[in-house]
Amino acid sequence: MSTPATERFPGFRIMNVLRSRAFLTVAIVAAVWVIAGLLKPGFGAYGHLRYLLELAAVIGIVAIGQTLVVIAGGIDLSVGAIVTVSAVGVPLASFAGDTSGIGAIAIVLAAATGIGFLNGLGVAFLRVHPMIMTLAMATFLQGVLILIAGGTAISAGSPVLSWLGNARPIGIPAGVVLWIFAAAAALLLMHTTPFGARVYALGANPLAAALSGINTRATTIAVYAICGFFAGLAGVLVLGMNGQGYVGIGDPYLLASIAAVVLGGTSILGGSGTYAGTIPGAVLLVTITALITVVNASPGWRSILFGSLILVLLLFSGREAARR
Amino acid sequence: MSTPSAVAQRSLYWPVQWSRNRGLFGLFVVVVGFLLLYAYLFPGFLSVSGVAKFTQSWFPLALVAMAQAILMLTGGISLAIGPLVSLGAVVAATTMTGPPGALGGIAAVALTGLGIGAVSGVIVVRLRLPAIVVTLAAAFIIGGVALLILPRPGGAIPLWFSELLAGNMPVALGVLVVIALLWKVYLATPLGLSLYAAGENPVGAYRSGVPVDAARIVAYAISGLLCTLAGLFVAAQTGSGDPVIGNAFTLNSIAAAVLGGVGFLGGRGTMRGALAGSLLLSLMISVMFFLGFSPVAQYVAQGLIIIGAVALPEIRRWRTVV
Amino acid sequence: MTSVPIVAARGVSKSFFGNRVLSDVSIALAPGRIHALLGENGAGKSTLINLLSGALVPDSGSIEVDGRSVRSLTPSEARRAGIAVVQQELGLTSDLSVAENIGLGAYPRRFGLIDYRRLARRAREVCDLVGLHEDLSTPVAGLPLGRRQLVEIAKALFREPRVLILDEPTSSLSAHEADTLTRLLRRLRDAGTAVLYISHRLNEVMRLCDHVTVLKDGALTADRSLEGVDASGLVRLMVGRDPGDLFPRWTPSDARETVVTVTGFSAGVLRDIDLEIRRGEILGIGGLVGQGQEELLLGLYGALPGKARKAAFNGVAGLPGSVMRANALGLAYVPADRKREGLHLTHTIAWNMMVPSFGRARALSFRRRADERALATALADRLDIKGDLTRQVQALSGGNQQKVALAKWMPSDPPILLLNDPTRGVDVETKREIYVLLRSFAAEGRAVVLSSSDTPELVHLCDRVAVMREGRIVSTLAHGEATEEAIVAAAMAAEPARAAA
Amino acid sequence: QANAAAKCITGDRKPPYTLGWANIYSVPTWMKQTEGTITSMVEELKKEGLVDELVITDAQGDANTQIQQIQSMIDADVDAILLIAGSSTAPARVIEAACAKGIAVINFDSLVDTDQVTAKINTDSNKWGDTAAKWLIEQLGGKGKILVLNGPAGVSVSEDRRAGANEALAANPGIEILAETNTAYNVAPAQEAVTSLLFAHPEIDGVLSLGGALSAGAILAMDKQGRPMVPITGENARQFLELWKDKGLTSWATMQPNWLGALAAYAAVKALQGEDVPAFIEVPLPIIDNSNIDEYLARAADFPADGYIYSPYDQKLFDELIAQ
């Protein structure tokens, strides 16, 4: 009477992969690259595509945390501020004897994780809506930035930072290498550990998750702390790439991270999605931005073109399932 | 436990309205506290022109908070609120002193909002695309159009119109009351009230015979209208148009609505909550000024106040799971 | 019956994603008749009524209204034709009041606005009919499940239907409310309404219905008058073989060690509860709908903050305080509202079965996919959940969803099981399996607490039954003492409550 | 001399005065430096018994909030309002109301389109663009392909600088504009945009950058791609000046001094005391080029790493400027 497992788990079907949002987004990115490469000589050059990946790495790393938070049913509006705090904070955290610069980076990453931890505490224990909690945190961090930013004349040069900004191990920019490792860790965490499953459970139905014995508070706090950590890491990377942090350096990454997450097919309502979609989502975003840059048009038209492109690409990948 | 039927029969509307205050009393207390504090710090607030000036500061935020709340009730959200306010301001500043005249200009502003709102609604509802990305794209498109119409700040608004809306009389407060009443009236129509069902449980609502798609599309149109009207007011208040004046409203509108207890999943929340949320955000700015806060203290206090306003009413529920 | 049916399906078929769910089914609903629609979980009953009410469109075959075939019926057309449905899965809007939910989609108007006066009057009428005494302005978010079910029924009645379709309307109603409904449906039938009644409680069907249509695996197996058919005959029609006794034989157990004691326990609406739960027994919790039964289970489970003068769980003093702690103490809880509290609807069946183990396992270990699959397959076999386990749970029929909600606790082998209406919407055969399962749990020395709206369950299955009213335990009846009449009487306080044990 | 020499001054306000600074956004380093010049000037004035308090508001970048804060300053009846406008039009009406109440209004840096103010203080943005364009055209010998880097679209400072460059560009048909960008006045977005443009345009002879951070971003982009450095215009941003020296560039920069803030505070007090303050105080644009860049860099350590190296100032300089 027992049913064979093959019937219970019909298993891998190639059509399912081809129909997944993550794959569709990859296909769209590839199509945009090919078309743009043909229309705009120079756009499709290897060096340029490599640079786009390097840019996408920053968004992609911020979006690791954002993906987790969104899947867990929340949203983090403080990632931009955390990126800035981290980029501005590294020179402040450097101390004598820390010649490699690793010490300063570790301090800053711990601080970023701590900020995320506080977000999580607010959401989990004060029951403040994530949007309110993280928005308030971003505001709070602005105040902190007034205190710390520009207060130092120390420049940010350290061997680790300049490696991050300039090195190309086996021809791949260091930032992209960092991204690959971070992405692999994130994918493993989401899809192979009980923790990842808890995050999905929390986002899909927090009440059922809690009644099933999942520690929803601890999961919430962990998710925001991870988000803070990756935003901090992105801040370090962006500091390496620019050689100089400044207030506002993280601002673009708030909307970009959210956009990458939703373009990658993760539902903003939580409970479903995967970082595998966010990766091409981030690449798509920088690609469209670069494409708009090289088009000669007035700022108004460029903005219109950017929006229209997103809308059109969304038509290919973004349809939500029909409700029954 | 059972209420005498006759009592319930005589008046259902008002008890229903009253019951919608559930969960908002904490916020109301905080808001009233801030109003009293403001009046204490600045006694001039309690004069006709004091009220007029304050409501003028609050008015556009109140409108966009409503615009965002409507969409959140449908289970959507808009990232295009800010650019739509800018577009409203730009259209007003380029038409009202031109050939269309003041009335023509107001009509153009209103039609722009209704039209753009309806189109976004159709795209979201009919093409089943996620509202957040559609409106993100719309934000770029609308912002681009505003820049095309007015590449740099300029244009003009008839002086009498500015004086009327943003002079020393609390006309804006009156307009806000009228808009709030109109919303009450809309919510008292079958289509308006269906918004809640269409947002929370579209399948169930459809099976109950609710025109779900229509209810949602109309909500987008109303939302668009409120945004461009906010833009019209900003133009009147400033006497001119600016193609990027509205940018900050996107995030502020979300903050106000969420602060007011409007939920993301649709069908949860009230307009009075969104209005109270926007009032708190606006009051906070003036109160902090009169308390003499430095910019650092402003940022820190602002963060603490909005967390506190949400967290305080929740404290009693800390340990509950269900 | 010779009259023309008001609605009828003629040879309809329906598939979801290539899965045939209904094939060539016909049914006719005639005025003045209560028509039962029976079948196992997943047989296609809900799908059939969705076709009859315009919520779904048949792939082939046709729907007839008043003898005329209609191409594609929409819900609003169905409403105009006088068809009203009480859905199986509740679809109310939390922030709207009881009255506004009842009138939804059919508001009385005045000058284009909702006529709240008329709405109040008519909503009051239908609420009184179903025995719903809540204030009409109460938001439904605050109502317990059984009350919400009454709101759904009132909502259907509000439309003054010619055809009233009820999909398991009594699944979370206790005997008293179900009786009220029975009387109401008889009155409607006598007034000429056509009623289609789906239920897995066969006594109700026997008592109430005139005619029966039976579905098995999406095909019609019987369409006949109920005259001369008894309960076991009905089961035979449904499952195609002779049924055994629904309830397993009750044998008194003698292991009477206490595993849970609470004294002076208060939480939510609960007031001063004294309760002992013993190893090896099934303790029933009964009462009218919404008297604190759910709060009691949640309170014991650590999901509601509460206070007790004295409490001990499995030898450990104090209330659990949190769900994780309760799990660690060996408690498990199966909620009644599976959609809101029990399941992750958009995730797969197999995944849902693993959720408690995700909570238990080390957060950063590797999941063992092969083990998970083997376990899920075993659980599905044990509870007779058919087919592909990688489907989303929301694609399952209501009863099968309930099985998943139960199945997910089996691997953790909890010594204390708290069950809130675990057979809600479950078909007879599966019910029998669940009963056997529960008895064997008890026999193995576990403690089972069973809150149920299905009074026969309390009577035949439980060693003791605690009856609740207004947040208190008003009576505790031993097996044999606890007859349906005694339970209802205690619940209604028709006679002085006996002292609690 | 009449006590009401300048506009908005009624003459009935007596020292010590309360000054209000309606800032648009406090957090960027640029603004922190400006705030530094204002507070140190206020300290001096306090010692002279002329000022008793400085209140600062931060509109967090939102012109609407700024209007509300100016209204609050009017309600609190400050004696003078110093204003960096968040929009060139929006604060006009509320500023007129302040003026009508006899509050001295000194508008500096970002200006408002109204003449109902006591004084406006600024460099000439049109001239900024014009001089920069002329320098670049001269460097290129009137012939060459250039990129134009602008600040954000729809903002008057950036539009004015660009408009100022128009005449010179039009007069030199040999100059071909390959592409223009609009980005925030920040390094990272400029670097990003210029990188894409470099790939699209293999041949570039010069960069007309209309902002200091933009120039730094452009140099970083060219350097990372190993492209030869070309003549580039800019501003006194420390990072740009250091890169200029570092890469051995031929460049040109000018300066919007942060001490415009200090001058505004000083002018406000002068006006309140009944002195004649001109309606427009034009602050000359200094030229930084290869001949004097070392003077600037010598003082670099006194300025934040992401800040601007402004020229020294004192009350004597201010008196001269006011007297002009």
Ligand SMILES: Nc1ncnc2c1ncn2[C@@H]1O[C@H](COP(=O)(O)OP(=O)(O)OP(=O)(O)O)[C@@H](O)[C@H]1O
């Ligand atoms: N590619 C994906 N796209 C969308 N959601 C995904 C994806 N992968 C996993 N998920 C979500 O994460 C949850 C866990 O997925 P996971 O693949 O880890 O487990 P599973 O599907 O139960 O296991 P298996 O595929 O090995 O049988 C799934 O229920 C699903 O909702």
Ligand SMILES: Nc1ncnc2c1ncn2[C@@H]1O[C@H](COP(=O)(O)OP(=O)(O)OP(=O)(O)O)[C@@H](O)[C@H]1O
């Ligand atoms: N939207 C859907 N998508 C996929 N499958 C569906 C859908 N709706 C129903 N099904 C499938 O159709 C079959 C019949 O379901 P239906 O809900 O009609 O059963 P039912 O007879 O009402 O069962 P129950 O007694 O448990 O309520 C089930 O196997 C179910 O999984």
Ligand SMILES: [Mg+2]
């Ligand atoms: Mg899988």
Ligand SMILES: [Mg+2]
């Ligand atoms: Mg069913």
